[in-house]
Amino acid sequence: MASLMYNTNIRATDGSIQLGGCPASELAASYGTPLLVLDTDVLDQQIEAFLTIARPFGIEVAYAGKALLLTALARHLSMRGLALDCCSLGEIVTAEAAGYPPELISLHGCAKTTEELQAVVAGRVGRSIVDNFDELVRLAALARSERPVAVVLRVNTGIEAHTHECVRTGGDNTKFGFALSDVDRAIAFIQAEPALRLQGLHAHIGSQIIDADPFVLNLDVLMELYVRAHHGGFLHGHDLILGGGFGVPMHPDEEHERMDIPRLCQALAQRAQQLAEQAGVPVPHLGIEPGRAIIAEAGTSLYRVSAVKQQGKRRFVIVDGGMTDNPRPALYQSYHHPFLASRVSSAAGQLMTVCGRTCENDELVQAELPRDLATGDLLALGVTGAYTYSMASNYNRFSRPAVIFAGQGEHRLVARRETPDELLRYDV
Ligand SMILES: Cc1ncc(COP(=O)(O)O)c(C=O)c1O
Known part of the structure; x- marks a missing residue:
């Protein structure tokens, strides 16, 4: 893998600090402090690593803009072919300023504003990840007078994972997404609403996770719902998005505190294929949404x-x-x-x-x-x-x-x- 070590570019041979090949003192003298320096050599290595690993498995990589989004960064990501997750009108506007293709943008958010829902209906994003019934009702009302929109259902799969733990929470510990017990009702609502098209399912399970297993557990739960939705004839697409949250080491001596992305992608792709074949449904289009693991x-x-x-x-x-x-x-x-x-x-x-x-x-x-x-x-x-x-x-x-x-x-x-x-x- 074009795997990245903790920014080893930092220290030059004489022991001084260099960032992107530039002496830190020169950068501070030129721009003042405090200063956030983004090393584009490190960034490009990380993007390249994700794309080379995920693409052969047919996994879409969408950068989670909440980690950091600026027009220049969005332009940089867009030129390299990453999809983009936005979670506000501000992030959409930033992506637009960078010329991001709307079809590569998804909109997240658990309390989308009317302006954000209008942006979905106006086709400024390719799909909306819907979080709750109130949002479905509001989006449907707007879409009815415009055009049908693609939605992906965010599900609370009841699996919550962080760096050193993974628990089935029963869904009680987070405000995000539809409870498992509400998913059938949400799908029925979408099915009955011609202005909404169910494109797939989504679940995000936590942050700074270094173990691939909770992602596979999460996939298992989503696959069960996906198979049911497929058999019911409710799906207009086959997206299965497994969120972000891949851990990176925060200390130079803790390189092991990193998600093994090749292992993760392989495990997800194999499992999805196996479950789809068993159930006789099309293999889903998998997606991941790394923010931290690309930019941190x-x-x-x-x-x-x-x-x-x-x-x-x-x-x-x-x-x-x-x-x-x-x-x-x-x-x-x-x-x-x-x-x-x-x-x-x-x-x-x-x-x-x-x-x-x-x-x-x-x-x-x-x-x-x-x-x-x-x-x-x-x-x-x-x-x-x-x-x-x-x-x-x-x-x-x-x-x-x-x-x-x-x-x-x-x-x-x-x-x-x-x-x-x-x-x-x-x-x-
Ligand atoms: C839905 C969703 N996707 C992706 C991410 C990105 O997570 P990370 O930056 O840890 O990869 C988040 C973070 O909160 C999220 O909520």
């Missing part, structure tokens, strides 16, 4: 150290960003590995707490860093491509950071830093 490792956040201080036993390193550009440590206790990025240090390591500059405790990470780390140094946090910028906020009226592409030794701006004046633009 391409991302590195660069911060300038603003202050270093000792409080009791703890040594605090305060940087010029924080939970506003990366809320993941605060939300999920996520680990992002820190590196000194502006120089090579031979000083011994010391446990330090890296904090952001917001009016919260705002701890980003605790880790060993060189004892001589000082104000003015550049600090990098690794694997920050997914769910950081896309979750960024203006808390404390901080500006959102700039985002750049760096690859093959060249770099360019893809989202400019917000200015303080721009923070006033919605005030009336």
Whole structure:
């Protein structure tokens, strides 16, 4: 497999930090900090790996835009032939600005707005993943006066998986999708509604999953429903979408904390074929929706150290960003590995707490860093491509950071830093 190791491009032979072949100090000097650097060499390796593995099995790969979506990134993905999952009008508009073909876009969301449903009916996306009965009723009402739309039923298969666990939840632990007990009624509703065409079924089971087995369990449940729907003559398509949630290592020494994508794709394709043949139904078109596994490792956040201080036993390193550009440590206790990025240090390591500059405790990470780390140094946090910028906020009226592409030794701006004046633009 064109498998990706934890961004090994990061460290140059002299020990300094390079991103996409560009010295981190040069990037920080050119664009300021905090800065999200997307290494397009790493991104392209990851896209290529997914496509080469999945395509021979006939599995569609759709990038989950919620992980990170910017016009330049959408253009980049579209040029490489990935489908795209959107979950808001904002993501659809971004995809459109990038010239994404509508037929490659799916719309997710458990509480779609009228404008989002109108976008579906207007054909701005290829299919809508419907989440609940209220949505079905509203979508049908809109579609009746326009044209029939393709829908995929999101099912709560009762399987919930995270990095180190997989449980059958009985469906109680999540708000998403139709309960198994409601699926027949939902399909009957669609069948009775000429404006809606059932294109297939969908289930997403969690995040940062490194074991393929829960995906196969999930497939088994979906296949049972698919076979029933096929025998009932309810299906206008054969899509079976198994969600995203493939784990990536967050620490350079934990390469094993990664979903084995070749094994996953093979297991899913074989199982789907076997069950379809047994039931005498067409083999479904499988789909997966990786977000994190495509973009996370391409991302590195660069911060300038603003202050270093000792409080009791703890040594605090305060940087010029924080939970506003990366809320993941605060939300999920996520680990992002820190590196000194502006120089090579031979000083011994010391446990330090890296904090952001917001009016919260705002701890980003605790880790060993060189004892001589000082104000003015550049600090990098690794694997920050997914769910950081896309979750960024203006808390404390901080500006959102700039985002750049760096690859093959060249770099360019893809989202400019917000200015303080721009923070006033919605005030009336
Ligand atoms: C329906 C759906 N698909 C795909 C994803 C992407 O997950 P990940 O970025 O972990 O691959 C999510 C994440 O929440 C999701 O809800």
